Amino acid sequence: MNIPHLSRPCSIYKTQHPSTPQTQTLQNLLPTMTTCFPSFRPSFAPTMWLSLCFLILNAARMGEGGVTSSYVRRKLAQKVTDMPLDSDVFRVPDGYNAPQQVHITQGDHEGRGVIVSWVTMDEPGFSTVMYWREDGLTKKSAKGKYTTYKYHNYASGYIHHVTINNLKYDSKYYYEIGMGHTVRRFWFWTPPAVGPDAPYTFGLIGDLGQSFDSNVTLSHYEQNPAKGKALLFLGDLSYADVYNHDNVRWDSFGRFIERSAAYQAWIWTPGNHEIDFAPELGESQPWKPYTNRYHVPFRASGSIAPFWYSIKRASAYIIVLNSYSAYGKYTPQWHWLSQELPKVNRTETPWLIVTMHTPWYNSNNYHYMEGETMRVMFEQWFVEYKADVVIAGHVHSYERSERVSNIRYNIVNDLCQPIKDNSAPVYITIGDGGNLEGLATNMTEPQPTYSAFREASFGHAIFDIKNRTHAYYSWHRNQDGVAVEADHMWFYNRFWHQVDDSASGQP
Structure with missing residues (x-):
């Protein structure tokens, strides 16, 4: 049987599912079908007609939503496995007290500032960033502060945060952090000037x-x-809380994302795995690792909290x-x-x-x-x-x-x-x-x-x-x-x- 294209609104798509008490019976759908499909003339047994109606009703019901992808991930049942701490992506940079876990985010409200953050493990060193435009000749410096924190039986390294202000829009900047033989260099692009037709990805x-x-x-x-x-x-960065709040996993995460986050701004949204509230470990201050490690320009928009x-x-x-x-x-x-x-x-x-x-x-x-x-x-x-x-x-x-x-x-x-x-x-x-x-x-x-x-x-x-x-x-x-x-x-x-x-x- 060839079912013709619908030429008028069809109430069958508004009919409720047959399992509900308010629905029409399938027998009562015959007038509806002949209305929707004028050339339809059932010449087969009533049981086959009822089965056809049931299939059409189910198809209409299933089509109410959008697309549930039929793609099946290979080895879906296989357990997701974390990378071991000696993986290359977690490698500690060479050199004494070398800056690590480098990441940047926007440092002001308009896009002309950058917060540069990093960790030194052996000693504080200097919370200073040297920076210059790609086409510039003069290096400038910006200074910030460092902080540390303790969590259960973990003591952090020295966590540095430096804000660079008054950068030029749509420009490539190089920046250096560290001292002596362990100076490390990175770069970033500032966004274009704020405006209605500024393209951005x-x-x-x-x-x-x-x-x-x-x-x-x-x-x-x-x-x-x-x-x-x-x-x-x-949100949900390191999942250190899954490891019984082992903050070593905050350090490894910082090294893992450095390959991207040191070169472009990551705009942070907090998630539940950043709360780190663990009174059973003596840790009753929520958000402690996250707020010490990841700074955002919240005051620039009048917020009282990060x-x-x-x-x-x-x-x-x-x-x-x-x-x-x-x-x-x-x-x-x-x-x-x-x-x-x-x-x-x-x-x-x-x-x-x-x-x-x-x-x-x-x-x-x-x-x-x-x-x-x-x-x-x-x-x-x-x-x-x-x-x-x-x-x-x-x-x-x-x-x-x-x-x-x-x-x-x-x-x-x-x-x-x-x-x-x-x-x-x-x-x-x-x-x-x-x-x-x-x-x-x-x-x-x-x-x-x-x-x-x-x-x-x-x-x-x-x-x-x-x-x-x-x-x-x-x-x-x-x-x-x-x-x-x-x-x-x-x-x-x-x-x-x-x-x-x-x-x-x-x-």
Whole structure:
């Protein structure tokens, strides 16, 4: 039998699943089928007709959501294995007191500052950075401070933080740290001047850890021809707490990421594995290793804590939030965000990007609905101010949503489901960096309508801003070639070009 193309709206796609008491019986679907398919004349047995209707109903029901990738990771059941501490990627640099664990991040609000951080293990040395433009002749110096901390039976090295200010936009700078025979040289590019059409490419990685899969993720990001210029890191760095809070794993992680983080800004979002609250070990001060090792320019945006802050970078306005600091009404984070969003000038920075660790729209049974209370507090603001994208980690899988909102939540009136909303952001979950805990493969079924694409694989993503109206997004799984896009989407800016950019709205 050839089923003709639908020529009119068909109520069969609105029919509820046969297992619910409110549904039509399959026998009653015959008039519906003849309405939808005018040339349809069933000439076979009633039992076959009922079976056909059941298959069509199930197909319609299963098609309500987006794509659940059928890709199967090779040796999926194989346990994720951490790299041993004597791996090459953890190698200590040669020389007495050589600087190690070098990383940089943005050092101001506008993109003309850089925070350079590193560790010396034997003695403090000097907290000084020598730097110069590639086309310049004069070396300049910037001075900072060092700190140390103790955690249980661990004593850190000397952790240095130096902020370089008043750099020129869109320029290559070299910088040197260390002393004597152990001076080490690195370089970085400053972003272009803040402006609406400044193109810029961000990498996205979350929940990285220190496994062999983590190394593949970082290598693929480094080799991606899209060439990310700065990395938005979505929380859960070293996973040292998984090793009974052995802070040696904070040191090894710093050496592991140095090959990238010393050359481009990594923009930090805190995750739950940075809390390091362990009263059973005598450690009751949360965030101690993270806040000592990773500085961010939170004061530049009026924040009172390094867990939530904002920066401008090229044509993007990036807001970092903390899923694990209080966010209820009138708390410091709530108060800061309520004042921060009205400051965003979309004629200057059209791309409003929000990062956090715990996702709000997550169709994986792993950490299901953990972000619900934060969503209830802040989602209305993200719709009101037309955020373009919200990026999270935490769930060790990948997922991209449609533009949806659930701000009309009213269970009395049965308004308790997300609906399509072109003023809402796209929600991306990218907690698939490769950490020791492995992949989250247990997804809810059927796939919700808000979920556009989901897959349990390790990988990274690229958010490539072209101009004020368009950005190209791609997700790359570790098992593919570095240029292969397992998922992609053209973003249309919510302020300048608010058209439908959902899967159905893509050209």
